[in-house]
Amino acid sequence: METxxxxxxxxxxxxxxxxxxxxxxxxxxxxxxxxxxxxxxKKVEPDLGYIHRSIEKMCERDSYQQIVHLTDRxxxxxxxxxxxxxxxxxxxxxxxxxxxxxxxxxxxIGELTRIASHCLWWGVMGMDVGALTTxxxxxxxxxxINDIMEETCGARLTMNYNVxxxxxxxxxxxFVNRVKEFVAHFKTKLPEYDRLLTGNxxxxxxxxxxxVLSREDAISFGASGPVGRASGYSCDVRKHHPYSAYDRxxxxxxxxTEGDTYARYLVRIQEMWESxxxxxxxxxxxxxxxxxxxxxxxxxxxxxxYYQKVETARGExxxxxxxxxxxxxxxxxxxxxxxxxxxxxxHIAVGGKIGDxxxxxxxxxxxxxxxxx
Amino acid sequence: xxHEALQDLIGSWFQELEFTSEESQFLNIKVPPENLHALxxxxxxxxxxxxxxxxxxxxxxxxxxxxxxxxxxxTTKRHMLVVKxxxxxxxxxxxxxxxxxxxxxxxxxxxxxDFFGIRFTNHPNxxxxxxxxDWEGFPLRKDYEDDVNMILH
Numbered sequence: 090m091e092t093x094x095x096x097x098x099x100x101x102x103x104x105x106x107x108x109x110x111x112x113x114x115x116x117x118x119x120x121x122x123x124x125x126x127x128x129x130x131k132k133v134e135p136d137l138g139y140i141h142r143s144i145e146k147m148c149e150r151d152s153y154q155q156i157v158h159l160t161d162r163x164x165x166x167x168x169x170x171x172x173x174x175x176x177x178x179x180x181x182x183x184x185x186x187x188x189x190x191x192x193x194x195x196x197x198i199g200e201l202t203r204i205a206s207h208c209l210w211w212g213v214m215g216m217d218v219g220a221l222t223t224x225x226x227x228x229x230x231x232x233x234i235n236d237i238m239e240e241t242c243g244a245r246l247t248m249n250y251n252v253x254x255x256x257x258x259x260x261x262x263x264f265v266n267r268v269k270e271f272v273a274h275f276k277t278k279l280p281e282y283d284r285l286l287t288g289n290x291x292x293x294x295x296x297x298x299x300x301v302l303s304r305e306d307a308i309s310f311g312a313s314g315p316v317g318r319a320s321g322y323s324c325d326v327r328k329h330h331p332y333s334a335y336d337r338x339x340x341x342x343x344x345x346t347e348g349d350t351y352a353r354y355l356v357r358i359q360e361m362w363e364s365x366x367x368x369x370x371x372x373x374x375x376x377x378x379x380x381x382x383x384x385x386x387x388x389x390x391x392x393x394x395y396y397q398k399v400e401t402a403r404g405e406x407x408x409x410x411x412x413x414x415x416x417x418x419x420x421x422x423x424x425x426x427x428x429x430x431x432x433x434x435x436h437i438a439v440g441g442k443i444g445d446x447x448x449x450x451x452x453x454x455x456x457x458x459x460x461x462x
Numbered sequence: 463x464x465h466e467a468l469q470d471l472i473g474s475w476f477q478e479l480e481f482t483s484e485e486s487q488f489l490n491i492k493v494p495p496e497n498l499h500a501l502x503x504x505x506x507x508x509x510x511x512x513x514x515x516x517x518x519x520x521x522x523x524x525x526x527x528x529x530x531x532x533x534x535x536x537t538t539k540r541h542m543l544v545v546k547x548x549x550x551x552x553x554x555x556x557x558x559x560x561x562x563x564x565x566x567x568x569x570x571x572x573x574x575x576d577f578f579g580i581r582f583t584n585h586p587n588x589x590x591x592x593x594x595x596d597w598e599g600f601p602l603r604k605d606y607e608d609d610v611n612m613i614l615h
Contacts, residue, residue: 138592146602308514308537311566322537329540393485394544396518396533407518409533422520424533432569461592 103131108446110139116213117457121434121446128442133435141461148421153179153253153388156421161247163425164459166206167401169242170199172251177332178397178408179253182390189334189376191255196334197268197371198238198250200364204275205234206402207357207364210454214354215286217451218295223286230278233271237264253388255381268372272365279361287358296351300437300449303348310436311429314404315356316453320348326400338370350445353452387416403427403454427459463510463541465489471511475504488533488544498547499558505534505543506563512536513543516564521574523604524548528555528580549580559585577602 109120118139124132144163148156153175160171173195180187212227235245241261242250250257286292302312307320317324325342327335343359345352390412397408404426411420430453438446463471468489469481479501480492493501505513518533529548535541549555559582561568571582572591579600582588590597599606 138594141592143601306565309565311516311564324537391485394490396487398517405517407533409518409520409531411522420520420522422518424518424520428569428573429566432566436565 102126108443110136113217116455119431119455119457119460123443123446125443128444130438130441130443130446133438133446135431135434137461139461140458142458144462145421145423148418150417152416153390153418156418157251157253158249160423161249162458163423163462164401164403164406164427164456165246166209166456167202167403167406168246169195169202169238169248169250170399170401171406172249173199173333174397174399174401174406174408176251176253177399178395178410179388179390181397182393182395182410182412183253183384183388185254185382185384187255188378188380188382190378190380192334193371193375194256194260194380195251196338197368197375198242198248199333200367201234201237201268201271203402204361204364205231207361208234210357210402210451211282211286214451215292217447218292220286220289220292223282226278226282226285230275233274237267237271240264240267252381254384255379257381259380260375265372265375268368272368272372275361275365279358279365282358287354293351295444295448296354296452297349299350299441299445300452301347301349302433302437304346306433306436307348310433312404312433313426313429314400314402314454315343315353315360316404316430316433318343319345319352319356319452321346324405326398326405330398332397332399334371335367338367340367350448350452357452357454389414389416390418401426403456403459404430423462425459425462427453427455427457431455431460463539468511468541468543471508472501472505476501486544488542490544490546492546492548495547495549495557498545499560499563501545502532502560502563505545510539511541511543512538514538514564516560516566516570519567519570519574521578521580521602523578523602525604526550528552528578528603530557530574530580532560555580556583557581558583559588561585576600579603 103124103126106123110118120136122134144159157172157175160175161168208227208231212224215223238248239245241264242248302320304321307317307322313324328342340363343356392414395410399406407424409422410418413419465483476497478494482490505511513534513536515535515537517535520531522529527548527550532545534543574580576590576592
């Protein structure tokens with residue numbers, strides 16, 4: 090009997106593998122279709138939509154107060170900042186004068202949110218490259234912030250504390266003290282983060298020089314947040330288009346020029362220090378006054394178009410509202426930071442190994458509901 | 463540059479542009495589809511405009527017309543601009559892709575194609591991004607009929 094030769098040699102050839110949608114390193118339901126040659130990545134194609142909920146279409150149905158609730162479910166680790174973005178857009182459109190107290194509290198909670206988000210990121214970043222311990226330390230400190238949020242906002246993750254016109258409730262009497270306790274606590278813990286992971290030789294071997302993104306490409310791909318800043322691109326919305334109380338605090342924009350995975354890591358570590366500093370500057374100076382100004386029960390924005398940018402933990406979130414003067418937006422678009430940051434993954438992962446892809450993705454800090462919306 | 467200076471400069475490049483600053487915090491330019499790519503290229507390259515950052519690209523169903531809205535910013539000059547393009551052809555809407563000018567447009571244009579059915583010529587990989595390939599219709603259009611009635615009541 091003759092045998093048929095199916096393959097004449099065993100030369101390397103390209104083949105596909107699926108990474109996700111249930112892969113631990115994708116942190117959510119993201120599927121990456123990898124074209125690989127051996128262990129070298131030739132192409133990364135993200136397959137999205139596993140948890141697309143059509144939030145933009147739902148917004149066309151909902152009132153502006155209701156829309157705020159939906160934004161929690163986009164980037165759930167920056168829930169409060171997302172809420173703030175919609176509220177600011179509506180307030181600017183209505184030309185409402187927002188009390189100073191509201192601006193300061195929003196800024197403090199926004200920065201606490203950023204620290205909590207970065208804590209979680211730091212924990213899973215270590216885990217992704219094989220350092221399981223970081224996860225527990227990151228979650229321990231994030232828990233303190235969640236407890237503060239629970240006491241003041243009534244929820245730990247999807248806070249929903251902002252409403253158009255101000256805050257839903259005034260801060261809890263314990264708020265100031267607990268935040269100060271946290272700041273003092275976290276200042277002793279951040280150096281531990283460095284001692285545990287930042288200087289670790291294995292960690293550095295996994296990250297230095299991996300997934301390099303140049304400044305020009307960062308701008309072209311619309312990178313924002315720590316991803317853009319690690320490439321030397323000054324893109325902090327808090328600096329360039331200040332909102333709430335960011336015009337009265339001093340902080341340094343964390344910038345690095347290397348553009349690699351390690352630089353993105355260092356930028357986020359520095360951002361936690363800067364966020365602590367912002368919280369410290371404001372916590373003793375929360376102005377007295379109203380926590381909310383009255384708006385109409387049914388909010389109708391004047392006919393026109395409104396755009397509001399804010400800096401979430403992941404980068405620039407844009408809210409683009411087109412109003413025809415009715416109680417719903419005619420069209421509402423969320424420009425989410427994760428969406429643009431994901432689009433550059435193929436660019437920086439090609440030529441690297443699969444293990445590098447995991448490390449690179451960890452520092453892009455993707456939150457999939459933010460991309461899928 | 464101020465809105466007026468931008469308007470004077472950009473208006474001198476092409477004849478058919480319409481400018482407005484009403485009902486928006488930005489200077490808005492309405493450009494005919496055939497001039498879109500040339501205008502965008504010029505906005506990106508010209509030393510006085512240097513719009514190197516496309517921060518938002520949105521599809522909009524204006525009822526009669528479909529359109530795309532481009533939000534641009536210059537990272538060196540820090541001025542911002544909005545460019546809008548419209549087509550009345552709802553059956554076969556088509557614009558030039560700007561993904562060769564700004565890499566971020568590649569994903570954003572796929573999203574617009576997915577939800578509005580607007581095609582972009584010269585796009586490197588134009589296919590659905592979120593929805594499955596066999597999805598019928600374009601959900602963010604105003605005339606989209608949702609049989610299951612999950613989203614709009």
